[in-house]
Amino acid sequence: MKIGVMDKTGAQMVEKEDKKHNDEDSCSEKDIWTNFTQTTGFHGLNKITFERQNPRQLIRSICWIIVWLTCAVFLIYTVIVELKNYYSYPTISNTYIQLEEKLSFPAVTICNMSPRSSEGMKKDVKTNNLYMTTSALYMFSQKINWTDPFYKEEGYFEEKTKEDIFNHSKNISESVFLSLFDNVQLKDAFSPVYTDMGLCLRFNSDGSQYTAMYGAIFNLQLYVNVMTYFDYFSHSLSSGVKIAVHDHREEPIMTNEGLVIKPASEAFIEIRRKDYKFLPAPFTAFGNKTCVNKPDYSSSKCYQACWNDIIQHKCGCTDFLSKGNGPYCSYHDYQTCSNPTFWHLLLTYHKETCDCPKVCQYTTYDYSFSTGTYPSEFFVSQISAISGFPEWLIRTNFALIRIYFKDLSITINEQVAKYENTGDIFANLGGQLGLFLGASILTITELLEFIIFLIWSFIHRVKNRGRDEQRKTHVEKFKQTKY
Incomplete structure (x- = not known):
């Protein structure tokens, strides 16, 4: 219980x-x-x-x-x-002006509007028609019969050399007969360069020239002989010289870029430097694309190398304008293959023919341009007496080109991350x-x-x-x- x-x-x-x-x-x-x-x-x-x-x-x-x-x-x-x-890596753009005590001077490429020389050129009908087919008057030329023995006898099927280009071009060493930089005469400051306009001259190709001066009486002064008396068939109907002011790391397409200075004129080209700085991947630049952050990379040189590969693959030879490693195209190959291919590539320059993204940091130059008659009637006889050039040559072929900084400032456009950390x-x-x-x-x-x-x-x-x-x-x- x-x-x-x-x-x-x-x-x-x-x-x-x-x-x-x-x-x-x-x-x-x-x-x-x-x-x-x-x-x-x-x-x-x-x-x-x-x-x-x-x-x-x-x-x-x-x-x-x-x-x-x-x-x-x-x-x-x-x-x-x-x-x-x-995580979309947004950016913002900052623009500011930076003053410098001195600036590196840009490279300057100088091309004659009619680079091929008529000196020593045969003036027969077939030769004239041959060069007309690749000139500004190509639509008026006759179709070439390449089976004609004349073209083989004249060597148009033989591989071209750089010496051939020099011999058939105007004497570029005499075209710039006097040059000054900050009022000091230059010697051996120019180098020959092959461009899409033919054989040209380039100043400051290595970017070694610096200046602490600015204004029209300083920087670069070029006294040029246009040599219109040796003009021959070319891509342009004009006489004069074409000037491109660019970063020494870039390779300009002279057909599309630059200023034309006519004979008997004095040109004042005032330049202002602009630097662009974009962020590398994963950030985007130029819309939704990424840029290349390599100091030795150049978009223009990338295109040039790509075009050369295309021409070499298609034509079996290298056009000297493309800076290839040879064999160089004969004039027959140039006219029938490499030149048409080059112009097609130039027309599709901004399409996806070549994968050549922009570089993250690059420099451009804005300019303002004005001209006057050169020389005045008073100075014609004076210059003739000093230089020994005849007055008719001075009046019809000489030009003075002044390229100078407006000031020693750099306009910097910089892309910065919206979120720094x-x-x-x-x-x-x-x-x-x-x-x-x-x-x-x-x-x-x-x-x-x-x-x-x-x-x-x-x-x-x-x-x-x-x-x-x-x-x-x-x-x-x-x-x-x-x-």
Whole structure:
């Protein structure tokens, strides 16, 4: 009888312990929520209490839940947009002027508008027609019959050499008969260069010339003899010289670039330097493309090498204009293959013929251009007496070209990252957190702590569920026991 009473008392104690555990679990979750809402840095959560016995407080809690969730949704949306923007590597452009004590002078390429010389050239009908086919009057030329023995006898099927180009061009060493840089006479400052316009001269091809002076009486002065008396069939119908001012690392396409100075004129070319600095990959430049960040890379030289490869593959020879390694094309190959191919490539210059992305850092030169008659009637006789050149030659063929800096400043267009480091994105996200929820990184830590406590409470409840079932079974056994 005592044993039965004791068992009954034990069952009651087990039931009380189960109820105690359940109350502790329930109380624990409520306490976690209450403690979080009353102490967290999140604004508005302390207004959410869920007191069902107080209808006004319940309505207030529901309103605050709606407001808080709306702000949370806007915050999440803003964070996603901000992160997407960050990983798109956005940039901004800065433009500023930088003053220098001295500047490197640009390279200057000088080409005659009629580079081929008529001196020593046969003037028969077939020869004239042959050169007319690749000139500005090509539409008026007759179709060439290459089976005619004349062309083979004259060597038009033989491989060309650089010596042939020199012999058939105007004497470039005499075309610039006097040059000054900062009022000091230059010697051996020019080098011959092959361009799409033929044999030309280039000043400062290595970029070694610097100047601390500026203005029309300083920098580069060129006294040029255009040699119109040796003009022959060419791509242009004009007489004069073409001037391209460019960075020494670039290779200009003279057909498309430069200024034309006519004979008997004095040209004033005032230049201003502009530097462009773009960011390499993963940032984008020039629209949605990336640039090449290599000091020895040049987009124009890349195109030139690519075109040469195309011409060599298609024609089996190299055009000397493309700076290939030979064998050089004969005049027959030049006229029937390499020249048409080159002009086709020039027309498709901006298409995807060659993969030659832009360089990340490069320099250009803006210019203003004005001319006057050179020389004046008074100075014709004076110059003739000093130089020994006849007056007719001075009046009809001479030109003076002045190329000079406006000042010693550089206009720099620089692309910079919108986010310089991860601290910038954290600052933006922190601002959004504060705007929508009045939160900070520490507040986020409080939220994580709250979630951890909830998870721990849930795990604790699951673990105790099996123990509770065992206790209930034990109690039922006590109740069913008959003494």
